Amino acid sequence: MNRRRFLRTGAAAGIAASSGLGAGLRNLYAFGGQAPNLAHVEARYYKKLPDREVECELCPRKCRLGDKERGYCGVRQNDGGTYYSLVYGKACSINVDPIEKKPFFHLLPGTSAFSFATAGCNVNCKFCQNWEISQVRPEQVRHVDLPPEAAVAAAEENRCRSIAYTYSEPTVFYEYMFDTAVLARRSRIKSAVVSGGHINPEPLAALTKVVDAIKIDLKSFDPAFYKTYVHGSLEPVLEAIKLISKSPVWLEVVYLVIPELNDDPSEVRKMAGWLAREAGPDVPLHFTRFYPQYLMKNLPPTPVSTLESLRRTALAEGLRFVYLGNIPGHEGENTYCPKCRKTLIRRNGFEIVENAISKGACPICQSPIPGRWS
Amino acid sequence: MPNSKVVIVRVPNPPKRPGDYDPKTIDRMYGLGLRLLTGQAAPAEAIRSVFSPSDRVGIKVNAIAAPELSTGPRVSLPFARLLSAAGIPPRNIIVWDRTNRELADAGYKLNLESSAFQVYGTDTAGAGYAGEPTQHRGIASLFSAILTDRLTASVSLAVLKDHGMAGITAGMKNYFGAIHNPNKYHDDHCDPYVAELSDSPPVRSRHRLTILDALLIQYHRGPSFNPRWAEPAGTLVFSLDPVAADAVGWRMIAKLRAAKGLPTLEEDGRPPLYIETAEKLGLGHSRESDIQVVEETVG
Numbered sequence: 292m293n294r295r296r297f298l299r300t301g302a303a304a305g306i307a308a309s310s311g312l313g314a315g316l317r318n319l320y321a322f323g324g325q326a327p328n329l330a331h332v333e334a335r336y337y338k339k340l341p342d343r344e345v346e347c348e349l350c351p352r353k354c355r356l357g358d359k360e361r362g363y364c365g366v367r368q369n370d371g372g373t374y375y376s377l378v379y380g381k382a383c384s385i386n387v388d389p390i391e392k393k394p395f396f397h398l399l400p401g402t403s404a405f406s407f408a409t410a411g412c413n414v415n416c417k418f419c420q421n422w423e424i425s426q427v428r429p430e431q432v433r434h435v436d437l438p439p440e441a442a443v444a445a446a447e448e449n450r451c452r453s454i455a456y457t458y459s460e461p462t463v464f465y466e467y468m469f470d471t472a473v474l475a476r477r478s479r480i481k482s483a484v485v486s487g488g489h490i491n492p493e494p495l496a497a498l499t500k501v502v503d504a505i506k507i508d509l510k511s512f513d514p515a516f517y518k519t520y521v522h523g524s525l526e527p528v529l530e531a532i533k534l535i536s537k538s539p540v541w542l543e544v545v546y547l548v549i550p551e552l553n554d555d556p557s558e559v560r561k562m563a564g565w566l567a568r569e570a571g572p573d574v575p576l577h578f579t580r581f582y583p584q585y586l587m588k589n590l591p592p593t594p595v596s597t598l599e600s601l602r603r604t605a606l607a608e609g610l611r612f613v614y615l616g617n618i619p620g621h622e623g624e625n626t627y628c629p630k631c632r633k634t635l636i637r638r639n640g641f642e643i644v645e646n647a648i649s650k651g652a653c654p655i656c657q658s659p660i661p662g663r664w665s
Numbered sequence: 666m667p668n669s670k671v672v673i674v675r676v677p678n679p680p681k682r683p684g685d686y687d688p689k690t691i692d693r694m695y696g697l698g699l700r701l702l703t704g705q706a707a708p709a710e711a712i713r714s715v716f717s718p719s720d721r722v723g724i725k726v727n728a729i730a731a732p733e734l735s736t737g738p739r740v741s742l743p744f745a746r747l748l749s750a751a752g753i754p755p756r757n758i759i760v761w762d763r764t765n766r767e768l769a770d771a772g773y774k775l776n777l778e779s780s781a782f783q784v785y786g787t788d789t790a791g792a793g794y795a796g797e798p799t800q801h802r803g804i805a806s807l808f809s810a811i812l813t814d815r816l817t818a819s820v821s822l823a824v825l826k827d828h829g830m831a832g833i834t835a836g837m838k839n840y841f842g843a844i845h846n847p848n849k850y851h852d853d854h855c856d857p858y859v860a861e862l863s864d865s866p867p868v869r870s871r872h873r874l875t876i877l878d879a880l881l882i883q884y885h886r887g888p889s890f891n892p893r894w895a896e897p898a899g900t901l902v903f904s905l906d907p908v909a910a911d912a913v914g915w916r917m918i919a920k921l922r923a924a925k926g927l928p929t930l931e932e933d934g935r936p937p938l939y940i941e942t943a944e945k946l947g948l949g950h951s952r953e954s955d956i957q958v959v960e961e962t963v964g
Contacts, residue, residue: 343891355829357889365848428846431845522849586805
């Protein structure tokens with residue numbers, strides 16, 4: 292079975308499933324006592340301290356670690372005073388996805404993204420939908436060896452126009468993502484990053500030079516929410532959005548609306564206004580529907596009426612492309628021309644039903660539609 | 666009247682390395698410590714006052730800093746033999762930690778045969794972690810199935826060490842090795858996480874005894890082995906109160922740091938606040954006035 296067939300016939304889905312995603316760890320974390328096949332590639336963005344200690348400089352946590360200790364992410368370890376990535380080239384979830392699933396709505400619509408993740412995350416959202424890979428250590432999930440060159444080759448063989456670094460938190464596999472993106476660009480494959488934005492400015496600035504698009508999950512506009520439900524901080528995420536918006540990288544923002552926790556209209560109004568001012572009115576904002584997950588199974592799904600109301604609020608704040616997600620078939624999935632209101636891209640879930648954008652513009656009024664369309 | 670008892674047993678002129686101890690010395694330390702702790706006349710009676718013959722007892726060791734600074738077989742197996750001698754079948758005694766590799770690095774010979782003590786890690790086929798996280802206060806973790814499915818009683822046999830984040834690591838923090846995501850609980854000096862983990866039903870309902878392996882104390886720059894700041898202390902610490910055991914462990918480290926001219930953990934900005942938090946959760950006593958400390962030296 293060649294690699295394309297491997298991916299398309301479900302073997303890749305098998306890896307994704309066996310990585311967690313519903314299976315739990317009981318039968319997965321069972322390697323019969325054999326040493327797990329972890330990577331040992333020196334990390335970037337850390338400093339060495341006396342007595343074999345290190346301080347990670349990749350994300351705002353700045354984990355200070357003694358010998359043999361791991362960072363909060365669980366995938367970077369100090370061994371003898373040198374900091375290592377344990378997940379470089381170790382993909383635990385691999386799929387060929389529609390780019391709309393990320394979601395990117397203004398990036399190569401209707402194309403496939405070769406998508407992969409490693410274990411680990413540098414926050415711990417109580418509503419994480421992929422917690423069985425994001426909240427575990429690499430030795431606790433099955434993974435396959437997929438070095439950067441193999442990832443790019445697999446993307447080409449599967450006719451993917453992009454590679455998406457997704458599912459968990461690509462910041463924690465930064466070196467792997469970075470090197471893959473460099474190779475992908477040489478093969479004219481775009482790189483799309485799906486991130487929570489909890490990353491320091493220096494590594495993010497370097498990343499924007501090698502990737503093409505970044506989607507940031509802005510989980511709330513309230514610092515207290517970040518502390519309580521994300522175990523992270525809001526401020527670095529806002530700084531990341533500002534930095535990306537000033538770079539050549541295409542930016543989209545997702546806001547998962549959780550009933551009672553981050554659906555306050557006044558807070559969303561502030562968030563949308565801030566986004567319009569700091570990142571510009573052309574940044575697509577996706578309000579996505581929450582479904583009970585992980586540690587928040589006690590909450591109901593977000594009412595569709597709440598999402599619709601928040602969409603109107605964000606449009607009123609000046610954002611020109613505001614979408615609704617996780618509601619297949621809803622009109623809020625479509626792209627409309629901000630000037631003449633023509634429906635430009637009609638979507639049904641991850642499917643493109645119609646795409647009328649021509650040369651990056653509305654075919655009726657010729658208004659340019661921002662995005663990376665080809 | 667003190668509420669909790671902590672027994673400190675020492676050997677004179679301790680060897681430099683835990684691996685160099687005469688097994689008979691370790692046996693004598695256990696015998697003395699358990700008798701003083703329980704007030705029973707013999708070690709077997711002492712064991713029976715804490716465990717029942719029908720218990721399935723786990724000895725949670727700490728093999729993470731193997732080989733130099735871990736609870737190796739020379740320390741844990743004598744205690745397992747005491748359990749067995751007191752009537753607990755060997756098949757119901759499990760020496761365990763996170764991974765088989767770490768156990769092997771610490772000198773253990775893995776064993777799954779029921780004719781002898783079981784020795785294996787959570788990553789053993791058929792063990793693993795629970796499928797769903799247990800939520801308790803600020804903790805949300807998958808617990809080792811060894812703890813939740815196979816044990817009715819637990820002993821935390823932990824190395825006493827300085828810890829760069831928690832201040833110290835001792836009996837309570839040893840249970841970080843019973844969950845899948847300990848890296849998520851290092852913020853704020855591991856406080857309140859260490860205490861909340863000890864308070865969680867899987868741990869609190871099973872924990873019976875804390876034994877601190879202080880044969881070699883890493884009193885600075887822990888938790889990994891750093892010989893410059895490791896003191897051969899020749900000590901085992903026993904308590905039925907997990908908070909009192911850790912509180913006394915902190916004082917032992919504080920004493921060593923003072924003797925070596927090092928700043929206190931408070932001055933270093935990392936006092937083990939989780940101990941006081943654990944007391945507030947009702948897990949035991951941390952104040953000196955509430956703890957009866959009994960110190961003896963084996964001949």
